[in-house]
Amino acid sequence: MTLLLVRRLPSRLRTGAGVQRAMLLTGAVLTGLFVLTAALGPLAAPYGHAQLREGADLFGSQQHPDGAHPLGTTIAGYDVLSRTIWGTRTALLIIVAALLLSVLPGTVLGLVSGYLGGRLDRLLVGLADALYAFPPLLLAIVVSIVISGGRSSLAGGLGAGACSVAVSFVPQYFRVVRAEVIRVKAEPFVDAARVIGTGPWRIMTRHVLRNSVRTLPLIFTINASEAILTLAGLGFLGFGIEPDSGAEWGYDLNRAVADVTSGIWWTALPPGLGIVLTVLGTTLLGEGLTDLADPRLRRRSGTPAAPTDGAGDDE
C-alpha cells in the first residue's frame, strides 16, 4: 500500500495547484532525504552512534563544534552529528514497526466488523472508542515498562513505541476501513458477487477490501509522524533506547536539557531539527495528498466525493 502512495505521486504532482504542489514537493523531498540518510547512515556519519574515542583519545565532553566534530560533542562525549545521522535509522525503524503493527490489525478488524456487523461490530466500536481516547504517550510509558522495565535496548524501545502507537492507531484504521466497508458492501457489485454464490471471505478480500483502502495512505503519514513523536517523547522522559544500543533523538534531547540552561546550543538543536524535519516531511506529504484527494481543491474535476468535515483533517 505504501507502493500505491509512491506510484500516485507523479500524477498528483502534475494535477496539483500552487500551494498544494509546493507542499507535496517539499514533503516528498524531505521524506526522500530522510530515507536516504537512514539508508546511508554508516557512510554519511563521521563516527559510530556509540563511539566515544578515536584511537586512544576520547572525544571529550561538551566540545565546541570544530573540524573533528562539526556539531561538537554531548555531555557524555558522543559526536552530535553522528548521533543525529544515526537517529534517522532509528526513526525509520519505528515508522516501519508502527505501520506494520497498526495497519494490518486495523484493516482486518475494520473489514470483518464492518462486513459482518452485529454484536461483534458494536463491541469492537466501543473498544476502539475507549482506546482512541487514551494519550499514546502514557500508553507508551506503560508498555515500555512491560517490555523492558523502562531501560531499553533498541528492540525494546522500538517495540514499546510501536506497540503504543499501534494501540491508538489500530482504532483509526479500524474506523476508516469499517466506514468504507459499510458503504461498499451496499454496492451492486457486491450483491452481484453474492448472487453468483461467492463465499463471504472471497467477497471481503476480493471485492470489498480493495475498494475500501483508498484513503489509507493519508493515515499512513499521520501514523508515521505520530510514531516518531511518541518515541521521541518516550526518550525525552528517559524511557527510550539506551545510547549504546541505538541513537535516538528524544534521548539526546533529554541529555541536552541541562546543556541548554548553561547556554550550550549544539547538543539540543541537531536532534530536535532531525525530529522537526522528518515529521514535517511526512506531514506535508500527507497534507498534500489529502488536498489533492479533495475534489474541491483539484483543478481537474474528478468523481464527486463526500465533503470532508473539519474534524477529519485535524485528527
Next chain:
Amino acid sequence: MSTLTQETPGAVTAPADGAAGYGLARYLVVRFLLIIPTVLILVSLVFFLMRLTGDPVSAAFGDRLTPDQLQAKIHQAGYDRPLLTQYLDYLRSLATGDFGHTVTDNQPVSHVLTTYGAATVELACYALLVALVVGVPLGMVAASYRDRAPDAALRLFAILTYATPVFFVGLLLKLVFAVRLGWLPSSGRAGTGVQLFLQDQTSTTGIYLIDALRSGDGTAIADVLRHAVLPAVTLGLLMAGVLLRLVRTNLIGTLGADYVDAARSRGVAPLRLVTHHATRPALIPVVTVLGLQVAGLLGGAVLTETTFEWKGLGYELAHYLTARDFPAVQGIVALFAVVVAVTNFLVDVVAALIDPRVRY
C-alpha cells in the same frame, strides 16, 4: 442571534418537542453511563500491563532489599494474593476514591493527585488561554485570506507546531528567552522565596496565581506570572496550531453560507462579516473538537512539565516512573483516563445541546 438559529434548522426541532426532550435525556444518560466502561477498559489495561512485569514492591526495591525483607514487604502489601483478587480489590478501592499508597515514599496516591493536580490545572489553563489568543484570530485571518499568501504561511505555521515536539519548543524558548536574553526564568513555578511565601499563606489553593493574588503581594504576582510565560507558550502553541486549522476550516464553511452572502449583499464590511456574522457559528464545532484534544494536551503537559521542572502531575509521573513506583504511576494514569473520559462526555453533551441532530 440570527447567526445561531442558522445552525439549528427549525424543521428538525419543530415536530414532537416532547419526544425530542425525552430523547435528549435518554441520550445523555446513556452517554454518561458509557464513561464507566471506557474508564474500566483503560484502568484494567494499565493494571494488567503493569502487573505483567511483577509486583510493585520488587520493582521499586528489588535491587536494594534482601529476598526475605522483600517477601515480607510483598506479603504486607498483599501483592502475593491471586491476581484476580488484587484486581477486584483495586477496582473496589478505586470506586471509593482510594488510589492506594505510593511504594517509595508511602503517601496516599490521592494526596499526590490533589497536591500536584492544581499545578497541572494551572498550566493547562494558561496554555488554553495562549492557544485561544493565538489560534482563533490567526484562524480568522487564514480564512479571510483563503488560498492566498497569509493563508499558506499560517498553514505552514500550524504544521510546524505539530511537527515540533513540545519539549523541543520548550528547549528553544528556554535557550533564547531564559539563557541568551535572560528575560524570563528558565524553570520552576516561582522563585524559592515566593514559593515559601505562598506556601505560608493560610488556606492555599495550590494554584499559585490565585494564591498570589489573594496575598495581594505585587512581587509574588509578578514572579508567578514571569515563571508561567514560557511553559504556557510551549504547551499553548501545541494547541494553537490545531485551533487555527479548526477555526479556518469551519469559518470557510460559514463564510460561504447563505446568510453571510445576504449580509455581504447588504453591504456589510468584509472584516465585520468575519467578526460579527461568520465566527460564532463556526466556533461551535471548534469547541467540541477542541474537547477531544484533551488527551494530547495531557501528553503535552507531561513533557512540558518535565522540560520546565513545573512540579505538576506530569512532572511527578516522570519522577515516579524513574523510581519504578507503580501504584503512583497507575494512580496518575487512572486519573488522566477519568479526565479524558469525562471531557469527552462533556463534549458530547455540549454537541447534543447545541445541535438537535446529534443523537446516539
